[in-house]
Amino acid sequence: xxxxxxxxxxxxxxxxxxxxxxxxxxxxxxxxxxxxxxxxxxxxxxxxxxxxxxxxxxxxxxxxxxxxxxxxxxxxxxxxxxxxxxxxxxxxxxxxxxxxxxxxxxxxxxxxxxxxxxxxxxxxxxxxxxxxxxxxxxxxxxxxxxxxxxxxxxxxxxxxxxxxxxxxxxxxxxxxxxxxxxxxxxxxxxxxxxxxxxxxxxxxxxxxxxxxxxxxxxxxxxxxxxxxxxxxxxxxxxxxxxxxxxxxxxxxxxxxxxxxxxxxxxxxxxxxxxxxxxxxxxxxxxxxxxxxxxxxxxxxxxxxxxxxxxxxxxxxxxxxxxxxxxxxxxxxxxxxxxxxxxxxxxxxxxxxxxxxxxxxxxxxxxxxxxxxxxxxxxxxxxxxxxxxxxxxxxxxxxxxxxxxxxxxxxxxxxxxxxxxxxxxxxxxxxxxxxxxxxxxxxxxxxxxxxxxxxxxx
Numbered sequence: 001x002x003x004x005x006x007x008x009x010x011x012x013x014x015x016x017x018x019x020x021x022x023x024x025x026x027x028x029x030x031x032x033x034x035x036x037x038x039x040x041x042x043x044x045x046x047x048x049x050x051x052x053x054x055x056x057x058x059x060x061x062x063x064x065x066x067x068x069x070x071x072x073x074x075x076x077x078x079x080x081x082x083x084x085x086x087x088x089x090x091x092x093x094x095x096x097x098x099x100x101x102x103x104x105x106x107x108x109x110x111x112x113x114x115x116x117x118x119x120x121x122x123x124x125x126x127x128x129x130x131x132x133x134x135x136x137x138x139x140x141x142x143x144x145x146x147x148x149x150x151x152x153x154x155x156x157x158x159x160x161x162x163x164x165x166x167x168x169x170x171x172x173x174x175x176x177x178x179x180x181x182x183x184x185x186x187x188x189x190x191x192x193x194x195x196x197x198x199x200x201x202x203x204x205x206x207x208x209x210x211x212x213x214x215x216x217x218x219x220x221x222x223x224x225x226x227x228x229x230x231x232x233x234x235x236x237x238x239x240x241x242x243x244x245x246x247x248x249x250x251x252x253x254x255x256x257x258x259x260x261x262x263x264x265x266x267x268x269x270x271x272x273x274x275x276x277x278x279x280x281x282x283x284x285x286x287x288x289x290x291x292x293x294x295x296x297x298x299x300x301x302x303x304x305x306x307x308x309x310x311x312x313x314x315x316x317x318x319x320x321x322x323x324x325x326x327x328x329x330x331x332x333x334x335x336x337x338x339x340x341x342x343x344x345x346x347x348x349x350x351x352x353x354x355x356x357x358x359x360x361x362x363x364x365x366x367x368x369x370x371x372x373x374x375x376x377x378x379x380x381x382x383x384x385x386x387x388x389x390x391x392x393x394x395x396x397x398x399x400x401x402x403x404x405x406x407x408x409x410x411x412x413x414x415x416x417x418x419x420x421x422x423x424x425x426x427x428x429x430x431x432x433x434x435x436x437x438x439x440x441x442x443x444x445x446x447x448x449x450x451x452x453x454x455x456x457x
Contacts, residue, residue, distance in 0.1 A: 028328075028337045028341075028428045028429070028431070029341075029428075029429070029430065029431030029433075029434075030429070030430070030431050030433070030434060032428055032429050033045070033429035033430065036055045036056060036057070036323075036327060036429070037053065037055055037056065037429050038056050038059070039053075039429075040408070042408045043408045043409075044407075044408055044409050044430075044434055044437065044438065045427075045429065045430065046409055046410070046411070046412075046424070046425065046430060046434060046435060046438050047410050047411070047412040047423075047425055048248075048249075048369075048425040048426075048427040048430075049197070049200060049225065049248065049369070049370060049412070049423065049425040050412060050425075051247075051248075051254065052245070052247045052248045052249065052251075052254065054247075054251050054252070054253050054316075054320070055251060055323050055327070057319065057322070057323050057327070058251055058252070058253065058316055058319045058320050058323055059253070061316055061318075061319035062253045062312060062313060062316050062319075065312035065315050065316070066310070066312050069310075069312055077305070077308075081304065081305070081311070082301065082304050082305075084315055085106070085304060085314055085315065086101065087318070088106075088314060088315055088316075088317035088318060089101050089104050089105065089106065089258075089300070091317045091318060091321060092104055092106075092227070092246065092258045092317055095227060095250075095321075096227060096232050096233070096234045096244075096258065096260070097232075097233045097234055097235045097236070098234040098235065098260060099235060100262075100263065101300075102263075102297055102299065102300040103234075103260055103261060103262050103263060103266075104258050104259070104260055104300075105258075105259050105261070105299070105300050105302075105303035105304075106256060106257065106258060106259070106303065106311070106314045107243070107257050107259045107303065108255045108256070108257065108309075108311075109224075109245060109247075109255065109257050110136075110222060110223070110224035110243045110244065110245050110257050111136075111138045111139065111142075112243075112257065112259075112273060113241075113243030113257055113259035114139050114142065114191075114220060114222055114241075114243055115139075115142045115273060116259065116269060116272065116273050117189075117220050117241045117269070118142050118143065118145075118146050118189075119146075119273060120268060120269045120270055120271065121188065121189065121218075121268060122268075123146065123150040123151065123152050123188070124151070124188075125151040125184075126151075126184045126185045126186060127150075127151070127152050127153070127185075127186065127188035127189075128152070128153045128154070128155050128179050128185055128186065128187050128188060129143055129146065129147075129152060129153070129154045129155070129187075129188065129189045129190075129191065130155050130157070130172070130175060130176055130179065130187045130189070130190040130191070130212070130217065131143065131154070131155075131156055131157070131190070131191040131192070132156065132157045132158075132159055132168075132171075132172065132192075133156055133157070133158055133159070134161065134193075134196045134198075134199075135191055135193065135196075135222065136193070136196075136197050136222055136224060139191065139222055143191070152188075153185070155175055155179055155187075157171050157172055157175050159171050160417055161196075161199070161201065161358065161365070161416075162201075162358050162359055162360035162363055162365060163360065163363065164360055164361065164362035164363050165204040165207065165362055165363055165364055166362060167362075168203070168204065168208075169204060169207050169208060169211055172190070172192075172208060172211070172212060173211050173212065173215060176190065176212060176215035176216075176217060177215060180215060180216060186216060187212070187215060187216065187217040188217065188218060189217060189218050189219075189220060190208075190212040190217040190218070190219050190220070191219075191220045191222065192205055192208045192209070192212070192219065192220075192221055192222070193205065193221070193222045193223070193224075193225075194221060194222070194223040194224075194225060194226045194229075194230050194232065194244070195223075195224075195225035195226070195229060195230060195368050195370065197224065197225065198412075198414040198416075198423060199358060199370075199372040199414050199416055199421045199423055200225070200368070200370025200371070200372060200423045200424075200425070201358065201363075201365035201366065201368065201370060201372065202230060202364045202365050202366070202367045202368040202370075203364075203365075204364050205221055205223075205237070206236075206237060209221065209237055209238070209239050210238075213238075213240070218240040218241070218265070219239050219240050219241070220239070220240065220241045220242070220243075221237075221239045221241065221242040221243075222243065223242050223243060223244035223245075224243070224244065224245050224248060224257075225245075225248055225249065225368070225369075225370075226242075226244030226245070226248075226249075227244045227245070227246060227249065227250050227258065228246075228248070228249030228250035228251070228324075228331070228334070229248070229249040229335075229338075229368060229369055230367075230368055232244065234260060238262070239260070240262070240265050241259075241260065241261055241265065242259075242260040243257055243258065243259045243260070244257060244258050244260075245257045246258060246317065246320070247313070249369070250317075250320055250324075251320040251323055251324060252313060252314075252316050252317055252320045253312075253313035253316055254313065255310070255311070255313045256313045256314050256316070256317075259303070261299070263295070266295060266299045267295075269299070271302075272302055272303055272306045273306070274306055274307060275306075276302075276305060276306040276307055277305070278298075278301055278302040278304070278305070279302065280298065280302075328428060334428055335369075337426070337428055338369040338426035338427055338428065339367070339368065339369055339426060340426070341426040341427075341430060341431060341432060342368075342369050342370060342371045342424050342425065342426030343366060343371055343426075344432050345371070345424050345426070345430075345432050345434075345435035345436075346371030346372070346373050346424050346435075348432055348435060348436050348439065349373045349422065349424065349435055349436070349438070349439035349442075350373050350374070352436065352439040352440060352443055353373060353374070353375065353376050353439060353442070353443055353446070354376055355373060355374035355375065355376055356373075356374050357371055357372065357373055357374075358371075358372040358373075358374070358421060369425060369426040369427070370423055370424065370425060370426070371423075371424045371426075372414075372421040372422065372423055372424070373421065373422045373424060373439075374419060374420070374421060374422075375413065375419075375420040375421065375422055375442070375446055376443070376446050377395070377420050377446055377449060377450065379392060379418050384450075385450040385451075386450075387449060387450075388455075391454065391455045392415055393415065394454050394455060395413070395415065395420060395449055395454055396413045396414065396415055396420070398445075398449070398453075398454035399411040399413050399442070399445055400412075400413075402445060402448075403441060403442070403445060407441045409437075409438050409441055411438070411442055411445075412425070422442060
């Protein structure tokens, strides 16, 4: 298949197209949910962090692009898509303060972006991947695959959260120095988060990136919970790789993530996943050295089409920004409310459950849209009401299934270091009362777990 790339004039014209949206008239919370989203009225969405969702206005914009693609698929995909995509990458680059649009490409999700890094790096004997124990599970599995198939070692720093920022940075840097001090070893890649997924908490990534780069490591930032959630300034942060989902917190339809690779590292990413028609084998490159801007442009084009798929979600960045700016009142208003509703809801839930919120002095962990509330369950076999360790893994699944079936609430819980935590997700369409209702339901479910209902079938 041949895809034709058009002029920059066409790209600039596309960027100027804006869909007007009326100003906000409805306050954030349950009323906002009913006014601008399309949730089932019997479902209370307390877990935005897992899969995200989109407002009705963005869904309508997406439907238009899908209809266009179905009406004339050949010109839409082969002739028009690249030019129509560029302004949306540019908008994303602007939101991340990245001055070069060709350092931002789109991939379906954060896992694809991080896996692209893992499977492209030219691993050598003595290379070590450094991470901590709470990296995202699929990314951890990808690292395990590299360890199985390459001469690579993996070093996991076993810090137990909650932990202060200073202690975390010190533990990671000390580990890097210890590895580098071993003859024949070096930290080739360090993997960190913006916000850890489960339990959900912020990481001092702004400190970790330069600290680990100073030890000679390439740093991959998993920003799955990034854009729209925490401030990311790529010009200041200067990571080696970063991937962030637009479908989590930015209101772009599912299947859209921004993958940042600065020009200095683009030679390390030889292929997309899967490899497609824009891959350039070295034997065909000839001896002429391309200019950096040409290399960057060809790098970006490589990611535009990696095989037939529905990538119309990638064209919805403008619609998402319109909703954020014109309905929600802008990025700052969204972030202020989401942070506050998460933390206030956690306090209310902890009071109802008679427990506590995960936190520690000197930590930025709660400076995000997540909070983690301890559940009133105890592990053991030495008394009534305790959860047998053999059945501990069943509890979280039972909460999800039973909560969804009986109450229309999906509880995102995590069993971490012998404690169960409820991850609370703040979003513009929920309020404290929603989480109070959820906490009461979850309290009753915990009582049923203490009676062993989660193992009785």
